[in-house]
Amino acid sequence: MKNKNYEYDVALSFAGENRAYVEEVANSLKIRGIKVFYDLFEETNLWGKNLYEYLSEIYQNRAKYTVLFISGFYNQKLWTNHERVSMQARAFQESREYILPARFDDTEIPGILKTVGYINLTDRTPDEFAGLIEKKIKKDQTFLKSRWSKISTLINPKPYIFTIKIESESGELIKNAKIVLVANNLTYLEGFTDEKGLAHFIIRTRKLYTALIAHPEYPGVMFKDLNPKEDILITIEKTKGSGSTILNKSGEIPLISGRIKPVVKSNKVLSLYADNIAIEGGVHQPYDFELNKSICLEDNGGNIIHLTFRFFQGRIALVDYCKHKS
Template sequence: MKNRSYEYDVALSFAGENRAYVEKVANSLNKKGIKVFYDLFEEANLWGKNLYEYLSEIYQSKARYTVLFVSSFYNKKLWTNHERVSMQARAFQESREYILPARFDDTEIPGILKTIGYINLENRTPEELAILIENKLKKDQTFFRNRWSKLSTMINPKPFIFTLKIINEKEEFIKHAKVVLMANNSTYLEGFTDENGLAHFVIRTRKLYTVLVAHSDYPAVVFHNVNPKDDIEVTIEKSENTGSLIINKSGQIPGLTGKVEPAISTDDRLSIYADNIAIEGGKNQPYNMDLDESVTLEDKEGNIISLIFRFFQGRIALIDYYKKSTVRQFS
């Protein structure tokens, strides 16, 4: 089994009552380039299939690992127990861990011994769980060999031009937008749109990219798993008082004096440092936060800006910013 290639890196098995949490895990894994079986990602594929047979095959043979989200709801569902039986049939055949329990509570699941190592979800965010799943996969050498093999086949000996066109809702060209193409290995290409809203990139290695777009007059845009073989057109719409920017290592937020510097904390969370800028009224720095979480900054002049980090990888951050108000204090 050790040389086997799987259709999915991980499958997620859960009760519908826990979907809100699990969906965030699935989205986070997807952003990391991890192939995840999550039912809502597969609606078109599942349409018309014999689900009893198809799901048995998914959980028994098509995924490298399965994360089983243990809860009181899980035990009561017909389909989750069908998935569990398929997983256990696979686990019985293999001499390595396959079922990875993640517990919302202490519910006993038939066949899942309490002595099996599990992850407690009580104070763990979906992004933190996704990072643990990613780290588990990184320890699997077959996973690495398969991924390297797929990347190797994407090398294109002849460079080619990939073009991205950016317009607004009025079909006007958006010039001076910054565009970054970020590969899964954190290497990147960057450029700006010209007078015709076009950004051109010379592609020498065929990979899938995350495309980041930022402009001082428009919200941030992110596209995942973009194949550069075909040019793309992006339409973005204005949002009042909202702009976006991409910073590398550190940068200045329009409307604020001083710089901000995002980083990854020791517990793998997003954290930010700010030079001569108060974060959330003066919280200690580095300040830990999550993607898509709003944070308020105030500079020495009393200018207040709300930030939301939409993407962070390597040293590249994509940020939405919203000017709240200006506060003047006099003695």
């Protein structure tokens, strides 16, 4: 089935009181090469037209997406509600999302369910929000271009960007968290969160992943059977005195000197080698261990920690650690 060509990638629907923010979004989209319907860009086209009919046509038939900027002002306007009705008429005919809600506040809009995913604008700059719109449009384009062959899509899909955002329970953005996505065939992708708590991955093969997340100030987090079709937000909880790390083959553990190396024996038993580190008071190495059971390690300086393996497959391990309490 041939894809419909739209005049606009996105149409913006908003109340005049929110114009300052929306205009910056529109300008940012224009700079990014996105075809955007924003009324001030269309003054010549709108001049002399029957706006009731023309805007109905725009919001119902001529844009791939519409962004609905929800606010208390929006709900009070005649024209914005006319635009909304046109959008919803289109949405009833579509089998995919068409209306993309973005909220300045918690105002309820007729026909927009609270369960519909939305973007909160209170902590996003116009340029950041324009970036999200661009990403949404490009992900859709990638999907539609590859739709001609389901077999080809499954075997060799077009690359796309998958993003994980990490924050604390208090809403603090967590930077420098290490994230490793381990595929079901044990290949993996790895990255770190930036100042905005975001880690981006280029997904080239359609697989399920186990997501491993580690940070020196937070216990490890693991998500199994992750399908990276939509970006996700993960909230992590701090535990005093605990941290986590991800090992690739071998590595050092904070709070203690020396290196450790987990291995899998031929009988599939998990074992641990430690270089210049005593395991459980000095038992013979390799030391057989189990997932989620604590191991006591001591280095040549008398530093003692408790180590717990949360995940170990292939050569990748997620490890929690905490300092020994005297």
